[in-house]
Amino acid sequence: MTSATDAPDRGFRLSQLIYDTRYRSLTIQIFVFCIVMAGAAWLVDNTIQNLNQLGKDFNFSFLSNRAGYDIGQQLIPYTNDNTHARAMLVGLINTLWVSILGCAAATVLGVIIGVLRLSKNWLVGRLMTAYVEMFRNIPVLLWILVCIALLTEATPGPNAYKINPATGEAGASMILFDSVAFTNRYTAIPAVQFERSLGAIDTALMPISLNFLALALALIGSIWVNRRLVAGANRVQEATGVRPVTWWKSLLILFVPVLAVFVALGGHLVAPTLKGFNFTGGTNVSNAFVALWAGLTLYTAAFIAEIVRAGILAISKGQTEAAFALGLRPNRTMRLVILPQALRVIVPPLISQYLNLTKNSSLAIAVGYMDLRGTLGGITLNQTGRELEAILLMMLIYLAISLTISGLMNVFNSRVKLKER
Amino acid sequence: MKKSVFFGTLAGAALTAGIAGATTLEDVKARGELNCGVNTGLVGFAAPDANGNWSGFDVALCKAVAAAVLGDATKVKYVPTTGQTRFTALASGEIDMLARNSTWTFSRDTDLKLDFVGVNYYDGQGFMVRKESGVTSAKELDGASVCIQTGTTTELNLADYFKANNMSYQPITIDSNAEGEQQYLAGACDAYTTDASGLAATRAAFADPENHIILPEIISKEPLGPAVRHGDSEWADIVRWTLNALIAAEEYGVTSANIDELAKGTENPEINRLLGVEGDLGAMTGLDKDWAVRAIKAGGNYGEIFAATIGESTPIALARGLNAQWTQGGLLYAPPFR
Numbered sequence: 001m002t003s004a005t006d007a008p009d010r011g012f013r014l015s016q017l018i019y020d021t022r023y024r025s026l027t028i029q030i031f032v033f034c035i036v037m038a039g040a041a042w043l044v045d046n047t048i049q050n051l052n053q054l055g056k057d058f059n060f061s062f063l064s065n066r067a068g069y070d071i072g073q074q075l076i077p078y079t080n081d082n083t084h085a086r087a088m089l090v091g092l093i094n095t096l097w098v099s100i101l102g103c104a105a106a107t108v109l110g111v112i113i114g115v116l117r118l119s120k121n122w123l124v125g126r127l128m129t130a131y132v133e134m135f136r137n138i139p140v141l142l143w144i145l146v147c148i149a150l151l152t153e154a155t156p157g158p159n160a161y162k163i164n165p166a167t168g169e170a171g172a173s174m175i176l177f178d179s180v181a182f183t184n185r186y187t188a189i190p191a192v193q194f195e196r197s198l199g200a201i202d203t204a205l206m207p208i209s210l211n212f213l214a215l216a217l218a219l220i221g222s223i224w225v226n227r228r229l230v231a232g233a234n235r236v237q238e239a240t241g242v243r244p245v246t247w248w249k250s251l252l253i254l255f256v257p258v259l260a261v262f263v264a265l266g267g268h269l270v271a272p273t274l275k276g277f278n279f280t281g282g283t284n285v286s287n288a289f290v291a292l293w294a295g296l297t298l299y300t301a302a303f304i305a306e307i308v309r310a311g312i313l314a315i316s317k318g319q320t321e322a323a324f325a326l327g328l329r330p331n332r333t334m335r336l337v338i339l340p341q342a343l344r345v346i347v348p349p350l351i352s353q354y355l356n357l358t359k360n361s362s363l364a365i366a367v368g369y370m371d372l373r374g375t376l377g378g379i380t381l382n383q384t385g386r387e388l389e390a391i392l393l394m395m396l397i398y399l400a401i402s403l404t405i406s407g408l409m410n411v412f413n414s415r416v417k418l419k420e421r
Numbered sequence: 422m423k424k425s426v427f428f429g430t431l432a433g434a435a436l437t438a439g440i441a442g443a444t445t446l447e448d449v450k451a452r453g454e455l456n457c458g459v460n461t462g463l464v465g466f467a468a469p470d471a472n473g474n475w476s477g478f479d480v481a482l483c484k485a486v487a488a489a490v491l492g493d494a495t496k497v498k499y500v501p502t503t504g505q506t507r508f509t510a511l512a513s514g515e516i517d518m519l520a521r522n523s524t525w526t527f528s529r530d531t532d533l534k535l536d537f538v539g540v541n542y543y544d545g546q547g548f549m550v551r552k553e554s555g556v557t558s559a560k561e562l563d564g565a566s567v568c569i570q571t572g573t574t575t576e577l578n579l580a581d582y583f584k585a586n587n588m589s590y591q592p593i594t595i596d597s598n599a600e601g602e603q604q605y606l607a608g609a610c611d612a613y614t615t616d617a618s619g620l621a622a623t624r625a626a627f628a629d630p631e632n633h634i635i636l637p638e639i640i641s642k643e644p645l646g647p648a649v650r651h652g653d654s655e656w657a658d659i660v661r662w663t664l665n666a667l668i669a670a671e672e673y674g675v676t677s678a679n680i681d682e683l684a685k686g687t688e689n690p691e692i693n694r695l696l697g698v699e700g701d702l703g704a705m706t707g708l709d710k711d712w713a714v715r716a717i718k719a720g721g722n723y724g725e726i727f728a729a730t731i732g733e734s735t736p737i738a739l740a741r742g743l744n745a746q747w748t749q750g751g752l753l754y755a756p757p758f759r
Contacts, residue, residue: 054651068581069576069580277564374594378571378572
């Protein structure tokens with residue numbers, strides 16, 4: 001007879017789910033998952049029951065109905081005969097437009113302020129500190145409202161530009177050779193027009209003018225040639241230590257082809273003229289857009305400045321001293337040594353700021369800029385009464401925009417981050 | 422596949438959801454207060470004074486309903502709603518009735534699941550411009566910037582009108598009448614458009630009403646009336662017949678001054694039925710005999726309310742026009758109390 005030395009294998013017991021560390025975490029996870037799903041199911045069920053009680057259904061067919069309303073600011077062609085889906089697209093493009101311009105301007109402004117805040121000049125440093133503290137500690141909505149108030153209160157109405165027959169003078173005059181007029185509704189600026197047209201490609205989204213396409217192609221070609229030129233100069237510098245003079249060649253390459261295409265197509269600027277109630281002929285940049293853009297930019301730039309400052313301070317002082325020892329001047333040290341290294345610290349929090357700016361752009365409603373919130377979540381929602389559908393769709397779209405920005409920035413981040421091999 | 426599952430769930434829920442809650446009438450009685458959705462501030466129709474007391478043409482209807490149902494015209498909680506929030510507030514149960522110059526349209530009555538119970542003001546959309554602009558007709562507004570309240574029928578009428586007349590315009594969307602007033606006065610728009618009554622009320626609140634004119638064109642039909650939630654017919658009946666009682670009272674010459682006298686009994690059986698002297702019409706709607714007496718006493722009959730809030734002796738100075746009794750060439754026509 002032999003006695004068993006191993007613990008008897010009694011198979012799996014239910015109590016192991018709680019007392020056995022091998023299973024416990026799994027048990028807890030499944031339990032929590034069930035609770036969350038039950039909560040979600042309850043919410044959905046509750047919604048369906050309430051909708052039922054009100055006799056409402058849940059469908060998105062309203063998107064293909066005629067919208068019937070007009071939109072003040074539109075980057076793609078739209079009339080009130082288009083569908084609600086098209087109106088939504090107009091709003092979406094307005095959202096993207098102000099977000100992209102806002103992110104770009106906030107980055108430039110933020111980097112400048114962040115760098116200047118570290119300046120050795122006492123006054124400059126303190127001024128930038130004041131800027132940062134002022135803008136990041138007051139809600140962005142107020143800044144947007146301040147911007148719109150300044151724009152509407154400080155500028156005359158379009159009819160002030162009319163010549164008064166009694167005095168023979170106008171109440172206000174245009175600037176820059178009678179080409180730009182600031183009014184309390186918009187800023188009228190000249191528009192580009194071509195005498196000869198190459199036609200247009202009609203895409204579903206918008207007709208694309210071949211003239212602008214030609215200009216863009218010329219520009220891209222010039223940039224490519226210029227990069228070849230600079231690369232060639234770099235090679236010469238590395239081989240001989242002397243850098244050939246390239247600046248005038250760069251200028252020629254960058255500007256001459258584009259100008260040539262522009263002139264060949266008969267391009268010219270058309271100044272806006274006051275006709276009836278409003279300026280026509282040029283482009284009217286609405287104050288709502290400018291106020292929203294400026295408010296978002298000024299506010300977000302304060303945060304970006306702090307991120308940039310943190311990134312620069314994260315680089316050890318030895319790097320600066322080494323660069324100085326090599327004879328680099330302060331601004332080249334910053335541009336060539338410090339900022340490239342600081343980027344890996346800067347980019348991840350910068351992503352959040354871009355996302356914030358994009359989401360904050362929904363404050364457009366405060367100034368009457370027709371973004372996604374204004375069209376889909378505003379007028380369409382009201383006119384069709386489809387609250388649930390419109391809000392859900394809007395949430396999905398904002399989610400998609402944010403995830404896209406986040407994804408793109410992560411790709412950029414993986415390119416600039418410190419390569420450890 | 423997902424879709425069919427979803428609609429299956431929907432149908433299933435529809436079968437099981439026999440949870441008809443308390444009726445609106447029971448809710449209001451239990452609460453002892455009527456939640457009435459009104460405009461955020463439109464002088465003459467619904468606006469709070471310096472002490473926070475609401476008054477106006479629409480407010481008077483809230484008071485009449487509260488008096489009929491609760492016996493006290495002051496038991497009203499006024500919920501200010503914008504063009505955007507009004508129907509959601511009603512659908513969600515935040516308010517029991519909406520008396521906020523809202524246009525009765527097909528899709529609102531059907532698709533939005535509201536019930537418009539009548540018309541308390543026959544209106545039409547108009548335009549207001551500054552006198553100095555020299556505009557005398559809406560047809561001259563080509564290229565103008567127009568301020569427009571979002572979420573309203575006027576927004577759609579405006580688009581249709583300019584399209585039909587082959588004119589262009591720049592819409593400036595605003596959220597409330599107060600914002601529209603401010604934008605218009607700041608010169609952000611050349612014209613302000615809303616219901617003609619709203620324009621008159623807005624202009625009356627200006628510092629210089631004489632410098633603004635309302636253009637003669639009326640571009641739409643805007644029957645404004647109180648609305649309730651779809652599906653509670655008992656409550657809809659109460660609001661509908663309270664409004665009708667006010668209109669009928671004017672037709673029969675019942676005023677807040679003589680109502681106590683008339684409520685003792687008259688030669689006219691119609692008045693007797695209305696005031697509960699004869700028969701018991703109140704019981705048919707779940708109220709008591711004197712409901713109409715209290716409703717009329719709250720602010721007077723339709724004509725008295727009109728004269729006191731928006732009539733020609735007030736700064737708003739609206740003529741009765743379409744809103745006169747049918748006997749006087751208007752459209753007001755209360756069905757018989759029988």
